[in-house]
Structure formats: structure tokens, C-alpha cells
Amino acid sequence: MLILIISLAIFFLMTKNNSNSPITPLDQAQLSRLSQAVSGLSKDQLIWASGFVAGVAAGANNQQQSQALTSTEQATLTILYGSQTGNAKHEATSFGEKLKTKGLAPKVISMSDYKPRKLKDETHLIIFVSTHGEGDAPDDAVELHEFVHSKKAPKLGNLKYAVVGLGDTSYEFFCQTAKDFDASLQKLGATSLAGRLDCDVDYADTISKWAEQMTASLVSDLTANAASNAETSAQNTSMPINTISNLYTKQNPLRANLGACLKITGRDSVKDIRHIEIMLEDSGLKYQVGDALGIYFKNDPEIVERILRVTQTKAEEEVSVKNEVMTLSQALTNKLELTLSYPGFVKAYQNASHDTALHELLVDKKALRKFLEERQIVDIIEQYPNVISAQTLVDALRPISPRLYSIASSQNEVEDEVHLTVAHVDYQAFGSRHQGGASGFLSTRLQEGEEVEIFIESNDNFRLPSDTNTPVIMIGPGTGIAPFRAFMQERDVTEATGKNWLFFGNPHFTQDFLYQVEWQAYLKSGLLNKISLAFSRDQAEKIYVQDKLLEQGEEVFEWLEQGAHLYICGDAMRMAKDVEQALLSIIQKYGNKDEKAAKQYLLEMRKAKRYQKDVY
Amino acid sequence: MADNKNLIVEGKLADNERMKAQSKHLRGTITTDLADDVTGGFTADNFQLIRFHGMYQQDDRDIRAERAKQKLEPLHNVMLRARLPGGVITPEQWLVIDKFAEEKTMYGSIRLTTRQTFQFHGVLKPNVKPMHQLLNSTGIDSIATAGDVNRNVLCTSNPVESELHKQAWNWAAKISEHLLPKTNAYAEIWLDGEKVESTQEQEPILGDNYLPRKFKTTVVIPPHNDVDVHANDLNFVAIAENDKLVGFNVLVGGGLAMTHGDMTTFPRKADNFGFVSLDKTLDVAAAVVSTQRDWGNRTNRKNAKTKYTLERVGVDTFKKEVEKRASMTFAESRPFKLTSRGDRFGWVKGIDGKHHLTLFIENGRILDFANKSLKKGCAEIAKVHQGDFRLTANQNLIVAGVPEDQKALIEAIATQHGLLEANTSKQRQDSMACVSLPTCPLAMAEAERYLPSAVDQLESILSKHGLAHESIIYRITGCPNGCGRAMLAEIGLVGKGPNKYNLHIGGNREGTRIPKMYKENIVDTEIMQIIDELIGRWSKERLQNEAFGDFVIRAGIVAPVVNSAEDFYA
């Protein structure tokens, strides 16, 4: 590969004034861009670059592959409706019936049940949508309506479409939603089969006339070949995890943009849990379900301020961090750990300041630990104010360690995105608001579209069974749900036939049922066979996942005997332990084994990678 | 009867008919849904079936979009509507519902309705069954307060002629019982009553598929028309001879609902079939119901109510069928007059010597507000009260049957909790709104939450034109279903979209004329401008005590609606 690049470069240098050359696949412009890219690189850099290009090549390959698939694919015919009071739904359905009588096989589906990403695979799309509110989309159309506007919307070059609007001319914004869809699809490059049809309340005849013509043109256009694109998804899943994912490492993270940060707990929840989407664009970064994402973060400028104030240091003072020179405020904001406290800091800070009170604290290890649990670095400095030099302060602090988050998406589903489920650490203490370094950064400081440094933390000890027929039991209360959302997405696209059973818990059903609508959809589609819920505070006595597990003990054991894989994700301190206890007593009871044999049973499962944990 | 083809609308039945047929006499799979802890809602058919048990699935619409973004389902919950014939409830019962509303509902309120009962809003699934058992333990049920059945039966709240009221009220209760579904489903599902094979059950009056549409009945004591007879399918107008009830004039086929943009739907007044004596009253009630059961249009729910059946088959055909089924003939209608609808606020003394205190409850919403603790006040009264409570069809509350020596105490409690505000204007008392947002799934515009300020504005317009002492029957309804009975108001607002209303004017005070649309799809500010101009003219051009509704007709500002089938949209 290195050879290739260099020879390309050399070749270019020779043929620079000879435009579109016969031998290279690159055109003039591409060549010159490439040459600029490589010119002035050291040998090492060139070697690295060659690896990079290789990876890109690999990435490009399977992009082409999937494009090829779509283009050679048979045409699709989908009828989408957005309907509040049923009119558009009814019209869409009866039009679908009409087409069937003409031998076509349209999919008629509500916009709310439709995956916006599927749009780019469509070739023929008919939309029936009404308008509500004051020119607003009906509830079931809102998501798709937003999507086609958003920057996430794909190009729709090979889409032909038609839009029927249901509305009421007595409203100011007549058929607004239909107009919006029409405009957006146009903008995305789709071609309209016929001008948009805006219907007033008396639409019966208008629509049936339209339906006649539309049917005719669809029949002629699609020589009756029904749609199916199951294969494409099947293909993608066997995508090789190529060299490129290792290209971005903890040392060399990818700068990606925040796509979305949504609070997914209800307004009355005691928790603030965020669904986070990070855009990978064409970075080529690849991950597998079960992996974690590493996140670098910037500290809260306000904390930095407070530390500067107490230690009487200057933001602009020059300091060196690992022989890199920068201003103190840069160091504190971007390089050094200010939220997670640790004994090492207390010791170093005490050495630097000779603070006697701190000295006493240092001798009593237990007290020290308790002390640190409740305090972030800034709390300690403010409780024991000392004037120290900028560099000593810097030397007392350790470098920021990136935080890990279980990946909550499957790349086969979300493609160039990675999703997380993050609990926002946000609490009051010592008279001020405290946020977690990373979760605070993601939840309150990082704006959509801004950059965050990430890398993949591969985790081969948390993988779906390679045999897609194997049943799976997933236990993930709280944010522990994250990897199981990824699991379900993966099993959905790969059309895995193994049974799936989810155990989830959180404080309140109405407020904290993370991704509720997605689980409901998976239950409806049959992908998720069972869900067992433990909402701890909805009744007098607290109920947790381990209680649900015991309650279902007999069936759980059946599944294990059937070879089910069992996964636990979430809190390590208590949950994981209690769940393991519950499992042991289930194995004892229903496998009538003594404690020792039960332990052995679980150990065998672990060895066989049938018992895996992702706990923290 | 039913064999008479051209009286029955042939064609594909509405889906609700399939649903009812498959429901095993209203059981469906409700119990399965109750056990489903993945959703707070009910599935397909059960969503409709729970209505026959007096409940509606709702969600907090204020936060629907917010929750969609949170990937949470809408905040599904249940609204319960109790069955209280004639709106009578005892203090003991009141304390039970007060406690439940407080502890187990999202909104913490007791909502008095325009049909003399109360609703709980925001009951979460796990609390639904316990709620029914609690109500049952205190002698209240919610059977058939919704769905395609005969709803809660109203009875004029008239504490003064207490003797006549008692008789009339007994008939309201009797009729309600007589027309109830006979299925054991309610007891089975909610009260763990022992199971009965649905195939063993029969519905002699309602029929196995129940009615084509909701059906509403009242007993009214002239001249007071608080129950609004013309909103109802079947009305029994009490005819008394020296304070003794002798029979009823029967008015059939009223109803107020319509659908925007659909001119085949319209509000309609009831027709007078004539007089029936007491001995035949229950038979007539059953006959009207069963005729509507067999002839009502089951292919189109927008055309299914009794009012449309009458329009289609003709009043006489329908009346004859009723006479045939009840084996009687209607006598000449006895003379009666309807003159008023509002409640008589404050203390009145009944001829039984007992005292009755009518409290004005804005929007019927009994809740502890920042400035007045209405709910607490009612509970405090219930603790000491020896008589009973009466809910009125105007969403108000009567503390009935108070002995002389208790008056002072009850008045003190009421005053202390803002239940007796001296400064409440006549206009406010003559104003009404439906529930609408945030709980009503069909709401198109605000109603209950808009009413207080809408009345403020009307009040200032009146005083601006020197008419502060006057009032206008003023009703706001959040959509054309018309639950706030705007289609029997002098000024009626009908919701069309967020802050968009159709303005109707020209009803009368006694509730015997339907108002006509004057302006379509206008916002609050436009509404008030127009009302300002009209009231300006009224103040100058009106005749001696001419009511606003009568004035706009006489002045030719709108034409009167005489026969709505022909002239409502004309």
C-alpha cells in the first residue's frame, strides 16, 4: 500500500502537466488533492497514511457493495400515511387495495411504524398526509416530517413519489404538511410522479380521479415486480470489521460531531438519562454490538474559574503538561481530571501546600476514602484553600481519563452513527451544582454539531451468540439497557430466530421506562419474546430485576437448559451481585443442585461464554 | 318492525358493530390488558369496550410531543365517569371519592359534568380495578355511562318543589335501572364477581349488539330546563296535578353534535310525541330505545343517533312504532312551558321546610386552587352534612336537605373555602365550557381553561355598554361534539383548531332555539371584537328586557334556526 501511494505520488509528479492520464484511476483534480495530502509527509507519516487509505478503501468497498445491491434491487412500492383522525389512513389503505387488484404489491404503513432510514432504499413512494394544529403534521407523521427536513436526510436520487394532502381550506395553512413533504422530497432529489394533490374536506371524488391516473402510471412504471430488500440488510451484517476501527484509538481518537442529546426520562423523573447520537459520517469507524465507546471531555469552565480563584493562579500562566506547553486554563479545561477525585491528589496537594488538616486526613485511609467519595477536586480545594503555583497545581492533578459508555446501537441499523444511553451525573453538594465530567459535558456543555473525541473500546466478552438461533436473556436495569438496545437492533437486521427475553428495571413506569416505544414495537413484531419489568417505586414494597428473575425462575432455568446466553449490564456494586445470587438460587432450586454444583453450573456457562457481564 | 326493510340502512356495518359482536357481552380481553404492564393503555377493541364500563383511555396532551421525543408512550391513563341518576350523592360517598381523587389520580380533581355526574381524570392502570371496587363498596358504579347504551339519566335539580322532585327523581333512577345492560361483565371484570357464560346472557332491551350509538335520557320538571331537553334522545317532561306526578310528555330525537365540514351532521331539537301515563312510562322508554336499536343506522356512526333516524324514517313512523311496541297510544301533549336553565344559587327553602344551598363551581372543577380550596371545602361540608349532595346539569353542586340549625355552619365552611363568593357575576353563572384540553383526545381548541378569561372579557364588554347587570347564556365547547352544549347557547363558541373557533349566536335563554354560525374559524381577539359590536347594538336597539339571543334574531343579524335539517347551514 505504501508503495502504491508513493508510486502514485511520483507518477503524478512526472505527469503533472499531462491532464487526465490513461493509467491512473484518478482524475487531474483528485491527483492534485492526493499529492497535496502526501507532499511534505515524513516516512512514518506516509506509512500511517497508507494504512489510513487502505482502511478507507476497505470502507469504500463495502459501501459500493451495498450501493450495488440497492441499484440492482427490484423496485419498491410503499404507501405511507400520516393521519390524526383516520382520513388519510383510510384513503391510503383503499388506494393500496386498488393497486393490489392491478397486480402490484404495495406496502401500506403508518409513518410512525416506518424507519426513516428505509427512505433511501425506496424507489416508488406514495404519501397520504393530513394537516393538523395550525399547519402542523399529525402526531404519527411528526418524526418522519422532521427527518426529511433534517441534515440526516439521505439523497433520494432514484426515488419517484407522489403526495396527497388532506386538509381543510378554512384553515390558514391549507395542507401544509403535504406541501412540506413535497418540498423536502424534491430537495432531496426525488422526482414527483404527478403534481401534489391538495384535498379539501370533500375529497372523495378528487382522490378517486387521482387514484385512477396514479394507478395507471404506477402499473406502467413498475412492470409488476414486488419489492423485497431483506437480502441487503443480511449482506451488511457480514461486513468485515476492518483495520480502520483500530485506526482511531484512545491515543488517536476520532473527532466526531454530536448529532443529538435527548433526555429520555419523563419530566417528573428523579433521573436525567440522555439518549446520545454521535455522527461518524464517513470516518470509516466501525464497531460491533457489545463494544463500548470511549469519550474525552472538556471540564466545566466554571470549575476551572473556581480553582483559579482559590489557588490564586492566573488563567494565562504557561504550564507544561507532559512536556507540552499551554496556558493553565487550557490545561485545566482540556487535559486534567477535575471531577473524579482520588487519594493521589490529596497527597500531592498536601505536599505542595503543607496543609496540616489535610495531613491528618491522609493518615486515616478509611476516612479519606469516605471523604473522596463525596467530593470532587474543586470541593477539596475550596474546603482547604491554599495558594500554590500554577505548575505545582498542574503536577498535582492527573490527566483526564476518557469515560466509557456501552454502545446502544448496531451499526447495521444506524450505519454512520453511534448511540449511547448516558445517566447525567448532576447533583447538589456543598451548596453548589455538581456534574459528572463526561456526562455533564455531553448533557449540558456540548452543543449539537460540536466536536467530541471518541474511540471504540472493543469488548469480545460481551457478544451475541454466533448461532442466531440461540436464545438470549438480557438483564439491564437503568442505563444497563444500552447494549441490549444494540443487541435487538442487530438481531432484527440479521433476522436472528433465537428467542429474546429482557429484564429491565427503574424507579417509575410512567417516567423511567427507557426506550419504551422501541420495546413495545419489538414485542409487537415478535422479535422480543418476553419482557419482565421491575419498577421499584410504583408500589409499597420495592421490586428489582432480581425479584422478577426469581419470580420467573422456572422458565429462566428452562431457557438456560435450552442453551440460552445470559447477559448482565449496569450497576456492578449491587445489582450485578444480587442478580448473580438470584441466578444461583434458581439453578439450585430448579436444577436441584447444592450451592457448590450451582456455582459450577454458572462457571461452566461463563467458560462457554454463555454468561457475560458488562457492569460498572 | 325490524323486517321492514326500507327502515333499516343496508350496507357494510361500522367496525364498532364487529367489535361489539365479538366482545362476549362487553368482556373482550380487558382482563388480559389489565395484566399487560408494558403499556399504560388498552389495545384495539378493549380501548372502546372499557367505555361501556364507564371509562375512557386518555393521555396528557400537553406533554404528548415531549414524551414522543423521550421515546416514551403517551402518558396513558383512564378517565372514569360515574353513574348517578339525577345526580344525587351522599356525604359518605363524597368523602370516599374525595380521598380517591386526592391520592390516586394525576389531576387530583373531582369534575362535575354537564350530565349530573362526576369524573376522575388521570387514573393509572394499576389503580383502575381498585377504583371500581372502592366505588362499589360505597354503592356507586359506572356501568353504561359511556358507549352505545343509555347513559346516565338526568333529572331537573329542583330542591324547592321537593315533593315533586322526589317523585321525578325516583323515575329517573327507575328508567336508568330499566335500560341498563344486563351482562355480568362489569361485576366479573372489576368486582371479581363469579363468571357467567356470555352465551347464557341476554340483552332484551339493548340487544346483543347494543345500540347503534350513544343514547341520552332525561326527566325534566318544567318550567326549568336545566337538563337541556334538546340535547337528549329521550326526555320525560314531568306533568303534575297539584304537586302529584301523573305522567310525562315524551320528547324524542334531540342531539347537538356535528362534524366540521360535514353538512349531513347537525344539531337537532327533540320532537314531542305526546303524553304517557306513569303505568306505561317504562314501556315507552324501552320501546323508544328498541326502535332506535333496530332502525338506527349501523353503517355510519356519524348518522347513527336517534335524531338522524327520525329524519330518515319520519317522526310519525317512528312514533307509531313506539306505540306498537309499548302497546299504547300517546295522548295529546299536556301543556308545559320551559322558561329557564340556570341554577338558583345560594339558599332556597323547600316546601319540606329543609334548606338547600346551591354552590357555583366554575367548570365543575372541584380542586384545591391556589386562591380557593374548593375540594377541601366540599369534603369539610360532607363531614358535617346530614342531607345529601345534588350535582346539577350546569356543573354545579347543591348541598341539599340542610336543617335550620346547620345552615350557619355549612355556610361558614363554604365561605371559608371560596365556595360562596359574593362577587360572582350573573354572567359567570350563565357561562359553561366542556373539559377539552389537556385530557380530551378529541379537543381541537381550549374550552375549560379558556372559559374564566373569556368570561372576564365578556363581563367588561357588558359593563362597557352599561349592561353589567345583564347576562348572556355563553358556552364554549372545544370541538363540534358540543359537550358544553354551545349549540343551545345565546353565544356559542365551537373549537376548530388551536385558538380557532366558530362563533354561533341566536339561541335563546330557555334553550329551545339552536344558534346559527355567524363567523367561522376566528381567534379570541376577533371573537371579542365581534361580540363587542353586537352587544353595542343590543344595548342601544333592544326592546324592554329583550335577551341578546332574541335581539340578534329580531334585528336580522342571523336568521333563526327553525328546522335545523333544512336551515342550520342555509
Ligand code: SRM
Ligand atoms: C364531561 C363532559 C363535558 C363536561 O364538561 O361536562 C363530556 C366530555 C366528553 N365527551 Fe361529551 N361530554 C359531556 C356531555 C356531552 C354533551 C352534553 C349533554 O349530553 O348534555 C354532548 C352533546 C349532546 C349530544 O350528545 O348530542 C356530548 C357529545 C359528545 C360527543 C358527540 C356525540 C355525537 O352525537 O356525535 C362525543 C364524541 C362521540 O361520542 O363520538 C363526546 C365525547 C366526549 C369525551 C368522552 C371524548 C371522547 O370521546 O374521548 C369527552 C371527555 C373529555 C374529558 O377529558 O373529560 N361527547 N357530550 C360531559 C359528560 C356528560 C356525562 O356525564 O355523561
Ligand SMILES: Cc1cc2nc3c(=O)[nH]c(=O)nc-3n(C[C@H](O)[C@H](O)[C@H](O)COP(=O)(O)OP(=O)(O)OC[C@H]3O[C@@H](n4cnc5c(N)ncnc54)[C@H](O)[C@@H]3O)c2cc1C
Ligand atoms: C464498560 C463501561 C460501560 C459503561 N456504560 C455506561 C453507560 O452505558 N451509561 C452510563 O451512564 N454510564 C456508563 N458507564 C459509567 C461511565 O463510564 C461514567 O463512569 C459515568 O458516566 C460517570 O462519569 P462522569 O465523568 O459523568 O462523572 P465523574 O466525573 O466520573 O464523577 C464525578 C464525581 O461525582 C461523584 N458522583 C457521581 N454521582 C454522584 C451522586 N449522585 N452523588 C454524589 N456524588 C456523585 C463520583 O463519585 C465522582 O467522584 C460505563 C462504565 C464502564 C466502565
Ligand SMILES: Cc1cc2nc3c(=O)[nH]c(=O)nc-3n(C[C@H](O)[C@H](O)[C@H](O)COP(=O)(O)O)c2cc1C
Ligand atoms: C384540530 C384540527 C386542526 C386542523 N388544522 C388544519 C390546518 O391547519 N390545515 C389544513 O389544511 N387542515 C387542517 N385540519 C383539517 C384536517 O387536515 C382534515 O380534517 C383531514 O381530513 C384530517 O385527516 P386525518 O383524519 O387523516 O388526520 C385540521 C383539523 C383539526 C381537527
Ligand code: SF4
Ligand atoms: S366538546 Fe369536544 S373537546 Fe369538548 S369535551 Fe367534548 S369531545 Fe372533548
